[in-house]
Structure formats: C-alpha cells, structure tokens
Amino acid sequence: MTGLRLVVFDVDGTLVDSQDHIHGAMAHAFAATGHALPPRADILSIVGLSLPEAMARLVPHLPLTAQADLVEAYKGSFGCMRADRLSPLYDGVAELLSKLRAEPETLLGVATGKSRRGLTHMLAGHGLQDHFITTQVADDHPSKPHPSMLLAALAETGVAARDAVMIGDTTYDIRMGCAAGFRTIGVSWGYHRAEALAEAGAGRVVHTTEALALAIDEIREMA
Numbered sequence: 128m129t130g131l132r133l134v135v136f137d138v139d140g141t142l143v144d145s146q147d148h149i150h151g152a153m154a155h156a157f158a159a160t161g162h163a164l165p166p167r168a169d170i171l172s173i174v175g176l177s178l179p180e181a182m183a184r185l186v187p188h189l190p191l192t193a194q195a196d197l198v199e200a201y202k203g204s205f206g207c208m209r210a211d212r213l214s215p216l217y218d219g220v221a222e223l224l225s226k227l228r229a230e231p232e233t234l235l236g237v238a239t240g241k242s243r244r245g246l247t248h249m250l251a252g253h254g255l256q257d258h259f260i261t262t263q264v265a266d267d268h269p270s271k272p273h274p275s276m277l278l279a280a281l282a283e284t285g286v287a288a289r290d291a292v293m294i295g296d297t298t299y300d301i302r303m304g305c306a307a308g309f310r311t312i313g314v315s316w317g318y319h320r321a322e323a324l325a326e327a328g329a330g331r332v333v334h335t336t337e338a339l340a341l342a343i344d345e346i347r348e349m350a
Contacts, residue, residue: 140317219336
C-alpha cells in the first residue's frame with residue numbers, strides 16, 4: 128500500500144468534446160479515398176479505439192490496403208483541423224482536474240487512443256501538460272480494451288490496481304479498466320450510452336463533472 132491513488136482519464140468524449148473534429152476528419156478521409164462515408168452514429172461508436180482497429184470495425188468490407196489509406200487520410204485531415212482549432216474541454220473538466228491535482232495523495236493519468244503527438248498538442252493547448260504523471264497512448268500499446276495502457280500506468284506510478292480508477296465514456300474504457308483490476312466510472316456525456324457503460328461493468332455512471340468528483344471521492348473512502 129503506497130498511500131497514493133491513481134485516477135486515469137480517457138480523453139476524447141471524457142475530457143474533450145471532439146465530435147466535430149472526428150466526424151469532419153472522417154468525412155474528408157472517405158471523400159479523399161473515394162469511399163462512402165458511414166453513418167455518423169457508426170463513426171462515433173468507434174471513438175476510443177486505435178485508428179487501425181477503429182477503421183477495421185468501421186469498414187470491415189474494405190481490403191486492408193484501403194483501410195490503411197483511410198487511416199493516413201484521417202490523420203492528415205485531423206492534424207489540419209487540430210491546428211486550426213482545439214477541441215473544447217467539457218464543462219467543469221478544468222476545475223475538476225485542478226482540484227485533483229492539488230491533492231497530494233492523488234496521481235493523475237491518461238489512457239487514450241490518441242497518438243502521442245495528438246495528446247501533447249491537446250494538453251499543451253489547454254494548459255494541462257503538467258497535470259498528468261503518466262500518459263499512455265495508442266502509439267505504444269494494443270488498442271483498448273486490452274489492459275496494457277493501465278498496467279503500464281500502474282508500473283510507472285507504483286500504485287496498486289485496487290487503489291486506481293479508470294474514467295471513460297466508452298465500453299472500451301470500462302472493459303479495459305475491469306481487465307486491469309481498476310475500479311471504473313463511466314461518464315454519460317461522451318460517445319456510448321449510459322446503459323451500455325453499466326452493462327460493460329462500470330462501477331457507477333455519472334452525468335455531470337460535479338457527480339464525477341463525488342464519485343471519485345466516494346471510491347477513495349471505500350478503498
């Protein structure tokens with residue numbers, strides 16, 4: 128027992144509202160490669176997975192070479208959009224992160240399907256680059272829900288899984304947290320329905336950042 132607790136956040140759909148950027152970049156990628164754009168709901172349902180895994184689920188009927196072309200086209204388009212405008216933080220996120228960061232017993236982490244470059248740009252743009260002691264990205268790990276990201280976060284921080292919580296908006300986040308032995312909290316303002324998060328094993332599902340702050344504190348008291 129270290130006396131510390133680790134709070135790990137997903138990014139897209141949990142900390143930042145990136146729906147417009149993601150859908151816009153997908154629309155550009157499919158247009159550039161000459162393929163029909165899937166429905167918006169299908170596109171948003173795969174947010175959180177690594178890009179190759181997301182594209183494989185989105186267009187399984189296309190050959191691997193076409194999927195790889197879509198991935199590269201998406202990366203280029205998303206990078207241009209990101210340079211023009213940051214995806215905004217959800218209401219209350221900045222305040223919640225500042226509160227948690229000020230607690231000496233709390234360590235913050237990120238586990239995201241973003242690339243290292245994309246995460247670094249987002250954190251710097253919002254002034255959050257010093258908030259997180261461990262940042263796990265798709266460049267270095269298998270896609271969610273594989274627990275590799277969270278196991279690496281535990282190794283980096285020295286915190287036991289029983290003292291860690293994973294917070295995310297998709298079933299991939301929740302299943303990853305459960306696989307790593309973390310407690311889990313689902314947030315309903317992102318990409319997957321609250322009912323789906325609960326069915327995936329979320330210990331609780333919250334609907335506001337205020338409720339999230341309370342849930343994090345309640346988990347600490349239960350540990």
